[in-house]
Amino acid sequence: MADESPTLDLLERLAAAPDRMTFDALVRQIGLPEGILRGRLERLIARGWVDADADGQSFAIGVGALRPGSAYLSGDRAARVAGPILSRVRDQLDESVRLVRLDGASIVCLASRESSHDLAGPMIGRRYPTLTAASGRAIVAWRPRAEIDAMLDEGIQAHTIDSAVDRGEIYATLADCRERGWAYERGELIPGVGCIAAAVQVRGLPVTDAISVAVPLSRLTHDHAEDVAECVQRATRDLAAALVT
Structure with a gap:
């Protein structure tokens, strides 16, 4: 089973960032090879967890991340x-x-x-x-x-x-x-x-x-x-x- 820790780290860093983060900044902070990081970002973008700009070079937490947060607060x-x-x-x-x-x-x-x-x-x-x-x-x-x-x-x-x-x-x-x-x-x-x-x-x-x-x-x-x-x-x-x- 693939280690999901880098993905969680990625989401947490985007959630805590005061502004959008560039791909280069994420490479430095997450420590994944560029190809693997790009693949994880693409999957998260497809499910709405991450939002990308038109050029695919800067990222922010996506509206999909509201789902678990809303579920937590509701419960x-x-x-x-x-x-x-x-x-x-x-x-x-x-x-x-x-x-x-x-x-x-x-x-x-x-x-x-x-x-x-x-x-x-x-x-x-x-x-x-x-x-x-x-x-x-x-x-x-x-x-x-x-x-x-x-x-x-x-x-x-x-x-x-x-x-x-x-x-x-x-x-x-x-x-x-x-x-x-x-x-x-x-x-x-x-x-x-x-x-x-x-x-x-x-x-x-x-x-x-x-x-x-x-x-x-x-x-x-x-x-x-x-x-x-x-x-x-x-x-x-x-x-x-x-x-x-």
Whole structure:
């Protein structure tokens, strides 16, 4: 049986890329001979998993990739139940709100509701580094210490000049989150944007999900941050309660 790992690697790289990737870039990153890579691309294009430009020299993830993602979300109870809760938070604050889940050293957005002034657009499926995002910190603050250590051992890449990368600083940030019940970051992931998040804690189950609200720093005053944190914590309690009924 042929090894499908390079094909999965190919799809994951295209999904994570901020823009279309050239054939030459894929050859370098995937490590397959050109003929084999071209053949795999052709099969994926035929099934809609990959989109090619008119010249067949640049590629992006295709609309066919929505099929397994949609199936996952349709079958995920938390993503389904969270919808009305996220809408309520968005309507109360007029800020963008997300439900995210821990996936290894990353978090992935499962559901989102955008504010009237949102510029980023839908975030479903987007991935971010766990220890840089407030939502990721809100989750791992309640995870085993060994798991946190393993993430730190892999290293943290700074996304902005404000990103915390020091191990001691990360531990202190996680301790603050556990003490007050919510995580807070200002411009560490996206310049000019802050985020407040709280974990969804269901009794007897490991913490894997969080609800977060992104706010431009121009609006993120101390009072507004307190209002957002209160709203987010209430939302996570409501979601946790709904998941056990």
